[in-house]
Amino acid sequence: MTPPSTPGGEIRISAPLLGLISDAAEAAFPAECCGLLAGHGNHTAGFVVTRVIPSDNVAETDHHDSFEVDPQVRFDLMRELGEIGDGPKSDERMIGHYHSHPNHPSEPSARDLAKAFEPDLVWVIVGVKTGKTDKITAHILHPQDTTFQEIPLLEEARTAYPADLEDS
Numbered sequence: 029m030t031p032p033s034t035p036g037g038e039i040r041i042s043a044p045l046l047g048l049i050s051d052a053a054e055a056a057f058p059a060e061c062c063g064l065l066a067g068h069g070n071h072t073a074g075f076v077v078t079r080v081i082p083s084d085n086v087a088e089t090d091h092h093d094s095f096e097v098d099p100q101v102r103f104d105l106m107r108e109l110g111e112i113g114d115g116p117k118s119d120e121r122m123i124g125h126y127h128s129h130p131n132h133p134s135e136p137s138a139r140d141l142a143k144a145f146e147p148d149l150v151w152v153i154v155g156v157k158t159g160k161t162d163k164i165t166a167h168i169l170h171p172q173d174t175t176f177q178e179i180p181l182l183e184e185a186r187t188a189y190p191a192d193l194e195d196s
């Protein structure tokens with residue numbers, strides 16, 4: 029079932045793509061996973077994720093409570109999308125990133141806030157409890173403030189098959 033549309037601000041992601049993020053978070057446990065999100069939309073209209081791009085966690089410090097997306101992965105994505113180089117090829121662009129919080133809630137940490145300097149990006153955070161995905165949330169940097177604001181994350185089925193077809 030597709031949730032009713034809200035007046036902007038939410039981020040929509042298909043169940044298979046959300047599954048990729050959840051699986052990566054569980055596979056990396058007890059370290060943090062991270063990666064990039066491509067898609068389209070904006071703060072007013074809301075966002076749609078079209079692609080999940082996993083990255084190695086290249087943080088130089090402890091991977092249990094910090095993450096850093098490989099700059100090469102980001103460069104390659106932005107080049108592919110035309111954000112670097114030839115100019116945009118479509119309305120698809122880098123809209124955000126994701127990382128996990130092993131044995132911590134899916135709330136942005138003080139460390140996250142200290143690293144947040146790009147107000148256009150959506151932060152997706154996976155809370156992982158003893159190796160299993162607990163909760164996935166999305167946040168944006170409040171434009172007038174130095175705080176995060178949670179936005180609704182809506183999981184959508186890619187194809188609307190009736191449930192009885194999937195069971196047979």
Ligand SMILES: [Zn+2]
Nearest residue numbers: 129136137140
């Ligand atoms: Zn974090």
